[in-house]
Amino acid sequence: GNSVTQMEGPVTLSEEAFLTINCTYTATGYPSLFWYVQYPGEGLQLLLKATKADDKGSNKGFEATYRKETTSFHLEKGSVQVSDSAVYFCALSALGGYNKLIFGAGTRLAVHP
Amino acid sequence: DTGVSQDPRHKITKRGQNVTFRCDPISEHNRLYWYRQTLGQGPEFLTYFQNEAQLEKSRLLSDRFSAERPKGSFSTLEIQRTEQGDSAMYLCASSPSPWDSVSGSDSYEQYFGPGTRLTVT
Numbered sequence: 001g002n003s004v005t006q007m008e009g010p011v012t013l014s015e016e017a018f019l020t021i022n023c024t025y026t027a028t029g030y031p032s033l034f035w036y037v038q039y040p041g042e043g044l045q046l047l048l049k050a051t052k053a054d055d056k057g058s059n060k061g062f063e064a065t066y067r068k069e070t071t072s073f074h075l076e077k078g079s080v081q082v083s084d085s086a087v088y089f090c091a092l093s094a095l096g097g098y099n100k101l102i103f104g105a106g107t108r109l110a111v112h113p
Numbered sequence: 114d115t116g117v118s119q120d121p122r123h124k125i126t127k128r129g130q131n132v133t134f135r136c137d138p139i140s141e142h143n144r145l146y147w148y149r150q151t152l153g154q155g156p157e158f159l160t161y162f163q164n165e166a167q168l169e170k171s172r173l174l175s176d177r178f179s180a181e182r183p184k185g186s187f188s189t190l191e192i193q194r195t196e197q198g199d200s201a202m203y204l205c206a207s208s209p210s211p212w213d214s215v216s217g218s219d220s221y222e223q224y225f226g227p228g229t230r231l232t233v234t
Contacts, residue, residue: 004155036225042227043117043204043225043226043227043228044156044204044206044225045225046222046223049222089155089156091155098144098161098163098168098169099144099208099223100146100158100161100169101146101148101156101158101206101223102158103155103156103157104155105153105154105155106153106154106155
C-alpha cells in the first residue's frame with residue numbers, strides 16, 4: 001500500500017542553520033507529493049508541492065525535489081528562522097484515490113535564536 | 114475570511130455518549146474530506162465526499178461513525194457510543210475538483226479547517 005516515512009523529531013536548530021527533513025514514500029504509480037506545515041495553535045497549511053518526477057516545489061525559502069529514483073521528497077531550507085518553528089508533514093496523494101492524502105508522522109522543528 | 118470552519122473546536126464527552134461535529138467547507142469546493150489525527154501522528158484519512166455523494170470510506174471508520182453532506186454543502190461527522198480510543202483531533206478539508214490534464218494527476222491543494230479536538234473521559 002501507499003505510505004510515507006519521515007525522519008523523527010524533534011529537530012532543534014539555531015537560527016540561520018541549514019535544515020533538512022527527510023521524507024521517503026512507497027506508492028504505486030506516480031503520486032503527487034506535498035509538504036504541509038502546522039504552526040502552534042493553527043491548522044495545516046500547504047507549504048509546497050510537486051506533481052511529477054524532478055519537479056521542485058518551493059515556497060517561503062523552503063524547497064523539495066521529487067526524486068523518483070530514490071522515492072524521496074526531502075525538505076530543505078538554507079537559513080531557518082525562529083518563526084519556522086512548527087510541525088512539518090510530508091504527504092502523498094495517489095492517482096485514483098480521490099486525491100486523499102497519506103501523511104507521514106510529522107517532524108517537529110524548534111529553532112532557537 | 115472564507116476558509117474551512119469547524120464546530121465545535123473542543124468537545125469533552127463521557128464514554129458511551131454520542132457526539133456530532135460540523136464542517137463548513139470553502140463555498141466553491143465540491144470535494145470534502147475528513148481526517149483523524151492522534152497525538153504525535155499525522156492525519157489519517159476517514160472519508161471523502163464529492164458534492165453530496167460519499168465516495169470512499171476508510172476501514173478506520175467503524176460502524177459507530179457516520180458522515181453526511183446533505184446538499185453538498187456542510188458536512189457532519191457523528192460518533193455513536195464514544196470510546197476512549199476515539200479521543201483525537203478531527204480535521205476537515207476541502208478542495209476544488211478540476212483535473213490537471215497536463216500531468217494527468219489531480220494535485221489540487223486541500224484546505225484544512227482548525228479541527229475539533231475530542232476528549233472522551
